[in-house]
Amino acid sequence: MKIAYSPCPNDTFVFHALTHGFVHGAPEFDVTYADIDVTNHLAIDGDPDHHDVMKISFAALPWVLDDYALLSCGGALGRGCGPLVLTAEDEKDPSFLKGKRIAVPSERSTAYLLFRLWVAQQVKGEMGEIVVMPFHDIMPAVQNGEIDAGLVIHEARFTYQNYGLNKLVDLGDWWEKDTGYAIPLGAIIVRRPLDREALTKWIKQSVDYAWEHPEASKEYVQKHAQEMDDEVAQSHIHLYVNEFTKELGEEGYGAIEAFLERAAKEGLVPATHLDKLRN
Incomplete structure (x- = not known):
């Protein structure tokens, strides 16, 4: 299975177990490391068959929901972590x-x-x-x-x-x-024909493994952290990996809907059929 996410510490921390054989029953993953601006363009302009799972910006969702579904886990929403x-x-x-x-x-x-x-x-x-x-x-x-x-x-x-x-x-x-909402930052999307239930289960297990074995991913995280200081990398993880990473929940979905509705009213993104966010 092909997956694309950034080399940032939060992504490598979350997906370490999934892509290194520590999640029981998960397939092998072929990983592409790319900045989120690159994955945004791959999702919007590329061939959906080239990547099965991708980390993109929530801002790019309105352009991709016909081909990809939003997963309820693995992404990044948060407080105190804005641009x-x-x-x-x-x-x-x-x-x-x-x-x-x-x-x-x-x-x-x-x-x-x-x-x-x-x-x-x-x-x-x-x-x-x-x-x-x-x-x-x-x-x-x-x-x-x-x-x-x-x-x-x-x-x-x-x-x-x-x-x-x-x-x-x-x-x-x-x-x-x-x-009153958290900020919707990065979304995990999957090609619509694929088994979302299985992928959701595997990613949640990967998140749990990361939290339960924080030392296991350190070498992997640092290898891709682009010379980032280890203390900064850990601060990055603590800021962007939180309860929303494990499960968006109603609060997470509410934040996404509010964000995309407001952006659409300003003419910044196409109007989104909000039911597609959950289906």
């Missing part, structure tokens, strides 16, 4: 962004949709140019003045001060206060 908008100046006024060049890691990501929803509510007036650039280039570009502000995710929450940058807004904090 940040960073500036070189110590700015707190959202109107600072009017007419500015803003770097984002993707235009089909939860981070970008959260940013656009926040802008629609908080920024009066037109923003300037949106520049898509690789995630790891954004903070240096803000630091050297090439970009006025940058939208960052993941471990940048722990490292942006090293670049002398300042937080204009924590979009997760804004979303949680505005809606």
Whole structure:
């Protein structure tokens, strides 16, 4: 079976057992490691037969639900783990962004949709140019003045001060206060003809194994962590692997539905038939 997920610590931690033969009854998995922006495009524009299971952004779901089903486990929702908008100046006024060049890691990501929803509510007036650039280039570009502000995710929450940058807004904090929901970040999708019940069972067992044997995956996690400090990698795992990873539940589904409905109203994604999220 073919699976694609990112080399980020939360994904390698969650899927270590599944892809290393520690889940009884699960098939062998052929793993593709790819940034979530890559898997978003594979899911939307690629051949569904090329990957059976993928980790994508919840922001990409409206484009893929005809071919893929959302699994209720393995993904990432959370609190206190949202994207940040960073500036070189110590700015707190959202109107600072009017007419500015803003770097984002993707235009089909939860981070970008959260940013656009926040802008629609908080920024009066037109923003300037949106520049898509690789995630790891954004903070240096803000630091050297090439970009006025940058939208960052993941471990940048722990490292942006090293670049002398300042937080204009924590979009997760804004979303949680505005809606009461956790942030829907990464979704696990499976090709619709496949056995979702079995895959759900295997992924839940992989999550349980990861929690019960945290040392077992350390070498695997660090191997793919792109020179990330071990302490940062562990902080990453603790932030993004939580009760929603084991089971979305009503709260998780509610967060996803609220997110996609609001994004559709702003014209950022196609309208989603919400029953497809659960079927």
